[in-house]
Amino acid sequence: MLNALEVFTTVVVGVMVGVEFSVAFVINRILNALPGDNGLIGRAHGGRMLGAVMPVWYSTSLVLVAVWAVAGWHNHGTSLVVTAAALLILSVIMSILLLVPINNQGKTWTPENRPEDWKEQMSRWDRYHYVRVAVIIAAFALLAAALA
Numbered sequence: 001m002l003n004a005l006e007v008f009t010t011v012v013v014g015v016m017v018g019v020e021f022s023v024a025f026v027i028n029r030i031l032n033a034l035p036g037d038n039g040l041i042g043r044a045h046g047g048r049m050l051g052a053v054m055p056v057w058y059s060t061s062l063v064l065v066a067v068w069a070v071a072g073w074h075n076h077g078t079s080l081v082v083t084a085a086a087l088l089i090l091s092v093i094m095s096i097l098l099l100v101p102i103n104n105q106g107k108t109w110t111p112e113n114r115p116e117d118w119k120e121q122m123s124r125w126d127r128y129h130y131v132r133v134a135v136i137i138a139a140f141a142l143l144a145a146a147l148a
Contacts (some may be wrong), residue, residue: 002071009064010143013088016057017133017140023050024133028126037111043122047107051100058095062088065143072120084146087139091132098128 017067027046031039065085072078102125 001084002068004141005068006147008146009061009068010073012057012064013061013084013136013140013143017052017063019057020054020129020133020136024126024129032120037114038041040109040114040118045108047103051103051107052115054095058088062092065139069129077148080142080146084139084142086133086135087135087142091135093137094128094132094135099125099132102128108130 013014027058030045031045032043033039061086065081065088069078069081069085070099072081100119103117106118106122106125115121
């Protein structure tokens with residue numbers, strides 16, 4: 001049963017990492033290259049859609065990793081799982097303090113009501129997001145290592 005939990009947790013976290021990596025290095029670059037206000041509209045829509053899904057995904061990932069750490073407390077690799085959990089906690093804290101406030105504003109923007117500095121705010125969100133992606137990739141790598 002523990003093996004199934006380990007694999008399931010690693011897959012859930014891995015897919016989350018893939019989505020966040022795609023946002024950082026594919027989707028946002030596509031949106032930034034669109035003419036006119038199309039990138040703004042796309043980012044606002046993405047902020048609404050992913051802003052609804054990702055909190056559940058991050059929380060679920062963290063709970064799964066915590067259950068893995070507790071259930072496998074005396075097994076080899078538990079320190080890797082605990083460290084992965086700490087990194088996921090860091091990613092949640094980063095999200096709440098740095099990314100969500102920008103996202104909450106950005107998801108309401110339209111070409112008519114956007115602030116003058118909307119591109120700078122999106123650029124700041126992107127920089128924070130790159131760091132968060134690095135943190136969750138590290139957590140995922142630790143979970144994969146714990147499986148080995």
